[in-house]
Amino acid sequence: MTRVTENQLEQRGLWMSIYGALFMAVLGIGFAVVTSSDAVLLDGLFSLVGCAVGFVALRVATLVLQPGDDVFHFGYAAFEPMLNLTKGLLMAFITLFALVSAIIVIIDGGRDVSAGWAMVYALVAASGCFAIAIAQSNLSKRTRSPLLQVDTQNWLVDGILSVAVAVAFLIAMLLANSSFAYLMPYIDPAVVIVLVLLSLPIPAKIIRDNWNQIVGKAPDLAFQDRAIAAIQSAFPGDETVQTKMRVQQLGRLSYIQLYVLCGERADYGLKDLDECRREVANALAGALDHLALDVIFTRDPQWIAASVGYKTDSKRDHEASGEPPQATSANDAPVG
Secondary structure (H helix, E strand, C coil): CCHHHHHHHHHHHHHHHHHHHHHHHHHHHHHHHHHCCHHHHHHHHHHHHHHHHHHHHHHHHHHCCCCCCCCCCCCCCCHHHHHHHHHHHHHHHHHHHHHHHHHHHHHCCCCCCCHHHHHHHHHHHHHHHHHHHHHHHHHHHHHCCHHHHHHHHHHHHHHHHHHHHHHHHHHHHHHCCCCCHHHHHHHHHHHHHHHHHHHCHHHHHHHHHHHHHHCCCCCCHHHHHHHHHHHHHCCCCCCCEEEEEEEEEECCEEEEEEEEEECCCCCCCHHHHHHHHHHHHHHHHCCCCCEEEEEEEECCHHHHHHHHCCCCCCHHHHHHHCCCCCCCCCCEEECC
């Protein structure tokens, strides 16, 4: 699949999410007015946030594919985790606000709601959310878009919450003509509290993952192992080189800075070095999407130390032996 096709599919998914979120927001807020239910209102507000962020996502999805310019020398890749972080923060804020409101309602003696209409809303909303989640999941797998991946999680959680609302209000209807009817005013705030406890881990994970990308934390070990394996395959049987790798992931972009420390006996010309870069790039292209790669060759470890903190023993000892210094971390690996 070409990048153009991936972008078109991503745009289609984002527009579908916007239209779906707008419909769910109007539906939720409208039913919240009719039913006086904070649980339904919370669901509608989630959808409203999704709709607003969706319009920004359309612009970001286009920006991240553009190269750097005079304003943003390193491109716009950081906009993607920033947008997802903002979405996670908004979701968390709404969730916590709803939690506080529900606790206040319980303290004040509860609130009467129209359980029947609330259950009708929840069933309609759950059906719509799951349908969109399935469609977004298929598109995210085809495009491997972080924006669509977060969007899929959002719709899935929204659908689960809607099912929980339907079940809770079904229980409320069953309690209406029983000896537990006095509990009905507390059903709605209790449902809100349960929804908050179920949904809060999702924005928390979105916030954590995207914050880690923005501050430059290294990706997970599985991601790094894939990169190391690909790099080692580009230097088969060559014991005269040693690598120092630094990796950062920003949304869909994987940036790898690779220092190659050559031994004193290594004799490479510019043509050989360019061929080596090509082999590394080809090896990584099969493992990572949207790759940005810098490969720097040197015989002097001080240049690596100045850039990435490469620790060595006595430089003179290594020069005398003609061997490169030993690696000092998991990303410093003899190749061969």
